[in-house]
Amino acid sequence: MRKLTRIGQFIFVTALAAVFSCPAPAQDARTNLKSWRDGVVEAKSDAGFVFMASKGGFAEKEGLNLNMIQFKGDALALRGMLAGELETYEGNPGAPLIAASRGADIKIIGCYWPVLTNAIFVHGNIALVADLKGKVFAISSPGALPDLFARAVLEQNGLTNSDVRFAVMGSDADRFRALSAGIADAAVISTEFEPIAAQQGVKLLVHPHDAAPNYLRFCIYTSSTVLKQRNDDVVHFLAAEMKALRYALANRDKVLDLTRQVTDAKPDDPRPGYIFDEVTKYSAIDPAMPIPIEKLDWLQDLLVKTGNLTTKIDVKAIVDDGPRRQALAQIGK
Secondary structure (H helix, E strand, O other): OOOHHHHHHHHHHHHHHOOOOOOOOOEOOOOOOEEEEEEEEOOOOOHHHHOHHHHOOHHHHOOEEEEEEEEOOHHHHHHHHHOOOOOEEEEOOHHHHHHHHOOOOOEEEEEEEOOOOEEEEEEOOOOOHHHHOOOEEEEOOOOOHHHHHHHHHHHHOOOOHHHOEEEEOOOHHHHHHHHHOOOOOEEEEEHHHHHHHHHHOEEEEEOHHHHOOOOOOEEEEEOHHHHHHOHHHHHHHHHHHHHHHHHHHHOHHHHHHHHHHHHOOOOOOOHHHHHHHHHHHOOOOOOOOOOOHHHHHHHHHHHHHOOOOOOOOOHHHHEOOHHHHHHHHHHOO
């Protein structure tokens, strides 16, 4: 499992070999809405934010039938978009930067979750990052956020990728279960698990607010083909997302209710409330979706240090801020 960088390269080569096609927008005969496929990471306790545009009716008001398709990791969603199976997807910018450096058709059109809310949790007597040497480190998939954040923290603490044994273990919930059972020694998972960690013999080791304040969590991506063929729909999609996020931040109970609906969480599960409060505490969501070039450049430098990226690119070349500005003008700042 120490050669995940090579596996990651294979994933991107495979993705780049896909046919970049964008079918004509389908119409829902019953509602006359245009179909829009958006890839997201598998639903967890922040689902009330992520799914609000779709489940809250905001996309419909913008003329879209928004189908949010879930993936185990954002690197897999990237592959779906590159293959023409999605119009957009939401995820960490690490994998898109790597893919773009290899010539993939990727455009960043907004970044609504500028602060990372994923942390490194550990099992057992691990007290320092240095203690992770020789341990099993659970991630989702090569090139996805957990993989890249783990490598970033290791690099900051003088460890290399070969100092740990990376293991692919699916979703946040999958990795938390593996950690609780002692199958993994460390894992990158959402901070939502902190209120239930101690009872499972798990503890938070590294919080992203301290270790990686410049690390973006979620941006929204599309292709130049989609932008060319469906620019107006891109604007409406972003407008729906902006309205939904504004509403979500102002309505805690509605967000928690939607999270429970999407994830089947029990009413007494503390995680939805915890992650909502975490978001507001750190101003982790920005409905205006500004695209911070300086943070993207910081991430590129980090990816070079960790060996995930060999050649830096001009970040501005893969950014298209036009639709976001149009959407803001449409809904009012």
